[in-house]
Every structure is written in C-alpha cells, then in structure tokens.
Amino acid sequence: MQYEANTLENHWLPFTSNRDFKQEPRLLVKGEGVYYWNHKGEKLLDGSSGLFCVAAGHARKEIAEAVGRQLLEMDYGPHFQVAHPSSFELARKVAALTPDGLDYVFFCNSGSESVDTAIKIALAYHRARNDGQRTRFVSRERAYHGVNIGGVSLAGMVRNRETFGAVMPGVVHMRHTWSPDARFTRGQPEKGAELADDLQRFVDLYGGSTIAACFVEPIAGSTGVLVPPKGYLERLRKICDAHGILLVFDEVICGFGRTGKAFAAQSFGVTPDMITMAKALTNGAQPMGAVAVSDKIYGTIVDSAPDHAVELFHGYTYSAHPAACAAGIAALTIYEKEGLFQRAAEMSPYFLDAVYSLKGIPAVTDIRGYGMLAGIDLATDGRPGVRGYDATKRLFAAGLHVKFTGDAGIIAPPFVAEKSHIDQMIDILRKVFSQY
Numbered sequence: 001m002q003y004e005a006n007t008l009e010n011h012w013l014p015f016t017s018n019r020d021f022k023q024e025p026r027l028l029v030k031g032e033g034v035y036y037w038n039h040k041g042e043k044l045l046d047g048s049s050g051l052f053c054v055a056a057g058h059a060r061k062e063i064a065e066a067v068g069r070q071l072l073e074m075d076y077g078p079h080f081q082v083a084h085p086s087s088f089e090l091a092r093k094v095a096a097l098t099p100d101g102l103d104y105v106f107f108c109n110s111g112s113e114s115v116d117t118a119i120k121i122a123l124a125y126h127r128a129r130n131d132g133q134r135t136r137f138v139s140r141e142r143a144y145h146g147v148n149i150g151g152v153s154l155a156g157m158v159r160n161r162e163t164f165g166a167v168m169p170g171v172v173h174m175r176h177t178w179s180p181d182a183r184f185t186r187g188q189p190e191k192g193a194e195l196a197d198d199l200q201r202f203v204d205l206y207g208g209s210t211i212a213a214c215f216v217e218p219i220a221g222s223t224g225v226l227v228p229p230k231g232y233l234e235r236l237r238k239i240c241d242a243h244g245i246l247l248v249f250d251e252v253i254c255g256f257g258r259t260g261k262a263f264a265a266q267s268f269g270v271t272p273d274m275i276t277m278a279k280a281l282t283n284g285a286q287p288m289g290a291v292a293v294s295d296k297i298y299g300t301i302v303d304s305a306p307d308h309a310v311e312l313f314h315g316y317t318y319s320a321h322p323a324a325c326a327a328g329i330a331a332l333t334i335y336e337k338e339g340l341f342q343r344a345a346e347m348s349p350y351f352l353d354a355v356y357s358l359k360g361i362p363a364v365t366d367i368r369g370y371g372m373l374a375g376i377d378l379a380t381d382g383r384p385g386v387r388g389y390d391a392t393k394r395l396f397a398a399g400l401h402v403k404f405t406g407d408a409g410i411i412a413p414p415f416v417a418e419k420s421h422i423d424q425m426i427d428i429l430r431k432v433f434s435q436y
C-alpha cells in the first residue's frame with residue numbers, strides 16, 4: 001500500500017491532536033510479537049501492548065485463522081432471541097477465569113459499553129428486588145471508565161468531562177488514592193486504606209439505601225497506574241456489604257493476566273459483584289467487551305421477569321459477534337496453553353526492577369507498578385500534558401510505542417516479551433527521559 005499517496009484528512013482521530021498528527025503522522029502498518037512497524041519500515045517495540053490489549057503479542061495466527069474461518073462460515077448473526085454456539089463457549093471460558101460466583105457473562109463491544117452495561121445491570125438488579133430507589137453511583141477521582149455517557153459520568157478525569165456538561169446525574173466521587181508520600185512505592189502502598197471511608201461518608205450523607213453501586217478500577221490504569229493501598233479494596237467491599245451496595249471492578253486494563261492472575265480481583269483477594277472487561281479478552285484482535293456478574297445478580301433479574309418476557313432490555317446489534325467470539329475463544333486458549341498469566345507473574349519482578357531503575361532521572365518524579373503494569377510520571381514543564389505528548393513522539397522516533405496520559409507514561413508489555421525486550425524498552429525510556 002502506498003501510504004504517502006493517501007490523504008490523512010478525512011479520518012478524525014480519537015483522543016488525538018489531529019492537526020499536529022497530520023503534519024507529522026505516526027502510522028503503524030504491521031505488528032508481530034512485541035513489535036510494530038511504521039510506514040517508513042522502521043521497527044518499534046510495543047511498550048503498551050497496543051492499548052493494553054495485546055497480551056499474547058501481535059499477529060497471532062491462531063486468532064486470525066479462527067476469525068477468518070468464522071467469517072466464512074457465518075459472518076453475522078443476531079443475538080436477540082437467537083444465538084450462535086460460540087458465545088456460550090466463550091462465556092464458559094470467561095466464567096472459568098472469573099472469581100467463584102461470577103458465572104454469568106453479558107457481551108458488548110468495548111470497555112465503554114461494558115461500563116454502561118454494568119450501570120444498567122446494577123439499576124435493573126435493585127429494581128428487580130423492589131429496591132429501585134437505589135439510583136446513585138459512587139466512583140473515584142482519577143478514574144477512567146470509558147467514553148460513553150455513563151462511563152464519563154463515573155470518570156474522574158477533568159478533560160474527559162468538562163466539554164460534555166452535566167452528563168449523568170447522581171454520581172459522586174471518592175478521593176483518588178495517589179499520595180505524594182508514597183512516591184516510588186513498588187506494589188501496594190502501606191498507607192491509604194482509610195480513603196475507602198469516603199464511601200462511608202457518602203452513605204452517611206445520602207443514605208446507603210440510595211446508592212446502587214460503587215465502581216473502581218482495582219488499579220486505576222489510564223491515569224497512570226495507581227495501585228490500591230493495602231486494605232483499601234477490602235474496606236470498600238466491607239462498606240458495600242454493610243449497605244447493600246454493589247461493588248464493580250472495572251478490569252478493562254487489569255483483566256486477563258496483567259496483575260499476574262486472571263483478574264485483579266484474585267490478585268488482591270477481593271471479589272466484586274461485577275467485573276467489566278474488554279481489550280485482552282480477544283487479545284485486541286476484535287472489538288469486544290463483557291460484564292461478568294454474580295449468580296445472585298443474574299438470578300434476581302432473570303427470575304423476576306414473567307415467563308417468556310425479555311428480562312433485561314439491553315443489548316447491542318454486535319453483542320457476542322461470532323467473529324469476536326472466535327477471537328476471544330482463540331485468545332483465551334492461547335493464554336491457557338502458553339500459561340501466559342503465570343508468565344506475567346514470573347516476569348513481573350524483572351519488569352518492575354527494570355522500570356524502577358529509572359528512578360534518579362531528574363524528570364522522573366514518581367514510578368508505580370504492579371504485575372506487568374507500571375506508570376512513570378514526568379515532571380510537567382508547567383503546561384500539563386505537553387511533556388507527555390512530546391515524550392510519546394520522541395519515544396516513537398526512538399523505536400518504542402508507549403501510551404501517555406497527560407505526563408504519565410503507562411508501560412505494559414505483552415506477556416510474551418523476553419527479558420531482552422524489556423531491557424531494550426528501558427534503555428529507550430532512559431535515553432529519552434534523560435533528555436528533559
């Protein structure tokens with residue numbers, strides 16, 4: 001394909017500085033293993049698994065072939081009142097990975113849709129129990145829950161909210177868990193569990209019986225990898241239990257081995273009532289999201305409807321698309337066969353040693369990490385996000401793809417990365433960060 005001859009004008013790129021990009025495009029045209037290639041034929045290491053999707057590495061033949069086979073056999077089939085067998089197989093595989101008791105899986109097409117789906121399931125669950133006055137939601141500052149109206153309302157990122165007005169009413173935010181005192185902590189900070197008591201304060205202020213659910217990312221990923229303080233998630237669980245509030249873990253980034261176990265719920269030993277997921281569900285090869293819900297939630301909603309009635313008035317044309325299911329089944333089969341979650345757990349100490357070796361570079365003001373996920377803060381140059389964007393471009397030119405949010409770089413290599421790949425990533429990060 002002749003990329004230079006193509007116009008870049010018509011595509012309005014998401015979350016992108018379009019004017020700047022179109023003057024100096026960074027096109028990715030090929031991926032294989034832990035590498036991308038750009039349109040100039042230059043090879044780049046993928047330091048963020050694309051966008052935290054590609055856990056098993058790029059261009060996995062098994063997934064491509066499964067999707068191709070499925071499209072030739074049956075390209076599309078609706079999932080309203082009819083179904084394709086693959087969705088049941090994928091749901092069974094997902095349920096085998098989620099914590100015990102979260103055995104029912106609702107499919108959608110993205111992380112954003114999984115969050116908005118979970119919001120609606122929470123409302124439907126309470127209504128089915130004649131507890132429908134529970135319409136408030138609790139979320140957290142510095143949260144990212146996607147870009148649909150529900151997820152933006154839960155979000156705690158000002159730039160994602162401020163353009164869009166009042167969004168969904170009835171959402172309140174706990175404080176985030178980042179603390180300057182915990183800078184350069186590896187793993188879970190010792191202090192900060194009491195920040196979970198913000199949820200109790202909302203119970204005291206609004207009444208626990210008005211709150212439907214509390215949403216948190218176990219590790220807040222997009223705002224720079226905020227690892228939960230020890231005891232924090234446990235405390236949220238306790239407060240939720242005391243007041244009939246559902247606890248939802250948004251594991252769109254954490255899920256599928258990123259924390260060393262299938263889900264962060266298992267890594268941190270806290271079981272929520274719902275888990276939202278996407279990204280590595282298909283190794284990024286097809287758009288897909290899902291919500292795993294507890295047996296109690298599924299049973300309550302389904303059993304409360306009259307016979308023959310639709311129980312949940314929610315779903316997408318592409319819910320459980322057969323090609324996405326094929327990709328999901330193939331991806332989960334790879335994770336299992338290659339023991340990739342275990343590999344992530346085993347590689348984590350090496351990865352974190354390497355990332356924390358960047359401490360001492362003057363521009364690096366904090367490092368946080370857990371499993372195969374790390375956040376590195378760069379000192380702002382006075383204009384938040386400008387240095388992070390500049391670093392993205394410099395790293396790209398130096399042969400490394402890394403996702404920045406503001407001035408925080410988020411490092412999340414594919415689990416198939418070798419130690420030598422991690423060493424190369426760190427060398428490039430060191431070289432570029434030392435330029436500031």
Ligand SMILES: Cc1ncc(COP(=O)(O)O)c(C=O)c1O
Pocket residue numbers: 109110111112113115144145146147217221222250251252253278279
């Ligand atoms: C925790 C979390 N929730 C939701 C989303 C939204 O996912 P998507 O971009 O697939 O809509 C993301 C995306 O990064 C995420 O990190």
